[in-house]
Amino acid sequence: MTKTRELASQAAVVWRLCWRAGRSLALGQLALAVLGGLLPTATAWLTKFVVDDLVAARPERALLDAGGLLLTGVAAGVLPPLSAYLQAELSRRMDRAMQDELYNRINGFQGLARFESPGFLNDLNMAVQASGGAMRPVTTGLFDAGRTIITLVSLLATLSLLSPVMAALVTAAAVPALFASLALTKGRVGTMARLSPSTRRRVFYSSLITDVRGAKETRLFGLGGFLTGRMLTELDTIQDGERGLDRRDARTRSQLALLSAVVAGAGLVWAVYSAASGRLSVGDVTAFVAAVAGAQGALVGLVGSVAMAHQALLLFAYHTKMTSLPDDLPSDGDAVLPPLRTGIELRDVWFRYDESKPWVLRGVDLTLAHGESLALVGLNGAGKSTLIKLLCRFYDPCRGAILWDGVDIRDVPPEELRRRMGVLFQDYMSYDLTVAENIGVGDLEALGDRQKIEAAASRADIDMAIESLPRGYDTMLSRIFADEDDDQGVSLSGGQWQRLALARTLLRDESDLLILDEPSAGLDAQAEHEIHARLRTHRAGRTSLLVSHRLGAVREADRIVVLGGGRIIERGSHDELIGLDGEYARLFAIQADGYRTV
Numbered sequence: 001m002t003k004t005r006e007l008a009s010q011a012a013v014v015w016r017l018c019w020r021a022g023r024s025l026a027l028g029q030l031a032l033a034v035l036g037g038l039l040p041t042a043t044a045w046l047t048k049f050v051v052d053d054l055v056a057a058r059p060e061r062a063l064l065d066a067g068g069l070l071l072t073g074v075a076a077g078v079l080p081p082l083s084a085y086l087q088a089e090l091s092r093r094m095d096r097a098m099q100d101e102l103y104n105r106i107n108g109f110q111g112l113a114r115f116e117s118p119g120f121l122n123d124l125n126m127a128v129q130a131s132g133g134a135m136r137p138v139t140t141g142l143f144d145a146g147r148t149i150i151t152l153v154s155l156l157a158t159l160s161l162l163s164p165v166m167a168a169l170v171t172a173a174a175v176p177a178l179f180a181s182l183a184l185t186k187g188r189v190g191t192m193a194r195l196s197p198s199t200r201r202r203v204f205y206s207s208l209i210t211d212v213r214g215a216k217e218t219r220l221f222g223l224g225g226f227l228t229g230r231m232l233t234e235l236d237t238i239q240d241g242e243r244g245l246d247r248r249d250a251r252t253r254s255q256l257a258l259l260s261a262v263v264a265g266a267g268l269v270w271a272v273y274s275a276a277s278g279r280l281s282v283g284d285v286t287a288f289v290a291a292v293a294g295a296q297g298a299l300v301g302l303v304g305s306v307a308m309a310h311q312a313l314l315l316f317a318y319h320t321k322m323t324s325l326p327d328d329l330p331s332d333g334d335a336v337l338p339p340l341r342t343g344i345e346l347r348d349v350w351f352r353y354d355e356s357k358p359w360v361l362r363g364v365d366l367t368l369a370h371g372e373s374l375a376l377v378g379l380n381g382a383g384k385s386t387l388i389k390l391l392c393r394f395y396d397p398c399r400g401a402i403l404w405d406g407v408d409i410r411d412v413p414p415e416e417l418r419r420r421m422g423v424l425f426q427d428y429m430s431y432d433l434t435v436a437e438n439i440g441v442g443d444l445e446a447l448g449d450r451q452k453i454e455a456a457a458s459r460a461d462i463d464m465a466i467e468s469l470p471r472g473y474d475t476m477l478s479r480i481f482a483d484e485d486d487d488q489g490v491s492l493s494g495g496q497w498q499r500l501a502l503a504r505t506l507l508r509d510e511s512d513l514l515i516l517d518e519p520s521a522g523l524d525a526q527a528e529h530e531i532h533a534r535l536r537t538h539r540a541g542r543t544s545l546l547v548s549h550r551l552g553a554v555r556e557a558d559r560i561v562v563l564g565g566g567r568i569i570e571r572g573s574h575d576e577l578i579g580l581d582g583e584y585a586r587l588f589a590i591q592a593d594g595y596r597t598v
């Protein structure tokens with residue numbers, strides 16, 4: 001009962017969405033459904049009248065009835081395509097409304113943890129499949145069901161005039177069909193959910209094979225066959241599940257068809273017997289046969305509609321689940337974060353990605369004073385990028401706090417906090433967009449401000465390279481989406497992409513905190529030197545955090561912090577740390593030696 005109530009409330013939500021998406025289309029569909037629903041009964045009665053008038057030698061009336069039959073025939077031909085068009089249009093609008101709702105909610109998830117959870121991703125995959133088209137059985141399907149009910153009621157009324165027993169039998173035979181169909185659809189959605197991980201993996205392998213980003217390694221290591229094999233294994237798993245469902249489906253449906261045939265056959269024998277004994281006219285027999293066939297067909301259609309609506313609602317439950325998820329990183333503090341005045345403090349910060357995983361940060365205490373340039377160094381996996389992600393509030397510390405001028409950043413809406421930062425990630429994005437857009441997405445308000453974009457490009461020392469591109473800032477940086485006619489799309493070198501990402505970060509020139517995670521990893525020695533000189537100028541007087549394995553680049557920082565084993569193991573200026581002769585001095589000596597021996 002609770003399940004039924006849940007489904008009913010889901011249906012109400014779908015309907016509200018549908019009504020908002022296109023109320024005139026919905027009303028049009030309703031009108032067509034009523035008209036279409038009356039047609040089979042009108043046809044059955046007119047056929048009976050024609051036959052009876054002919055038998056009773058009333059040719060004029062028979063002709064008139066035949067004219068009526070002609071009209072119902074025309075309507076029967078015209079209504080379905082018109083209705084199909086309205087259905088398709090309504091589905092498109094529903095689809096847009098649902099995608100709008102779903103993707104808005106996803107964009108509202110401010111953290112990263114959900115996107116790293118397989119359970120969440122499986123549910124999301126199901127929610128994406130609950131498209132507007134998939135909801136058709138609930139929206140326009142309801143009209144179809146309404147039309148079928150009108151047909152059914154009128155045919156059953158006709159039938160019960162001729163044989164009440166037969167009307168009851170035909171109706172009763174539909175009950176097992178209804179339950180069997182509901183069980184089948186529940187199984188279908190359950191199987192879809194069970195196969196969701198395989199579906200996602202299949203898409204993943206397929207994209208590795210077809211996407212240009214995977215093409216180099218796939219060819220170099222000869223991975224084509226291997227990846228195709230894995231993709232086909234996932235496909236086999238999916239198809240095994242589908243095959244099982246289809247077999248169950250076929251078995252159940254043939255048993256139900258057999259039941260219908262037995263009922264119809266028995267009815268025919270009774271009608272012929274009754275006509276032979278004079279209790280039914282020839283026209284009655286014709287109407288009876290049409291009514292039995294029509295009622296059975298309508299019942300099958302109705303059961304099918306109910307089952308499909310059931311399936312759509314079970315799928316819609318995933319859409320609802322996603323769109324009604326609470327915020328992942330709630331904050332109930334002030335909506336406005338004032339500009340940084342004193343500094344940022346990490347107070348006894350502990351963090352691990354999951355309770356089952358080891359601690360990455362173990363009680364980090366660190367203050368980044370306003371206007372200070374701080375460098376963070378440490379071996380691979382020391383937790384440097386993790387610390388940056390915590391500063392951006394992609395995750396919250398498991399223990400301890402991060403304070404912005406004394407305000408816990410958990411009390412600040414994440415978007416507010418991020419508005420005050422310029423961050424270059426180690427794994428920055430390369431967008432298949434124009435040069436200007438690649439920089440402009442760093443601050444959407446400046447997307448159309450060419451002057452600001454050019455200034456950012458100049459700060460990242462990529463301006464000259466951009467000017468030599470075929471269309472300058474309007475050059476499409478994509479070989480896959482470039483306009484086929486002009487073929488002006490280009491791709492950049494690794495270092496150029498990195499500078500472009502840096503320009504994107506520096507576009508927010510008024511940001512309070514600049515975070516650069518390996519900003520020069522892909523640059524040549526000369527470019528690295530120049531970029532760091534520019535960044536030093538840009539960072540002067542600003543609060544900045546620089547992560548780099550190139551210790552020559554961090555030596556100018558006001559303070560250097562060495563992270564090891566999840567803790568801060570050394571801190572001080574370059575000279576102080578060299579004097580300390582600890583981990584930093586050891587790493588610096590290794591790098592310096594490397595340069596000397598070359």
Ligand SMILES: Nc1ncnc2c1ncn2[C@@H]1O[C@H](COP(=O)(O)OP(=O)(O)OP(=O)(O)O)[C@@H](O)[C@H]1O
Binds near residue numbers: 116386
């Ligand atoms: N999303 C994640 N989920 C689970 N573990 C993670 C995740 N990201 C990083 N880790 C783990 O956290 C630890 C610290 O990673 P992090 O990327 O912060 O190191 P890092 O100091 O930036 O290293 P590198 O110098 O190689 O960039 C590593 O052991 C890594 O495996």
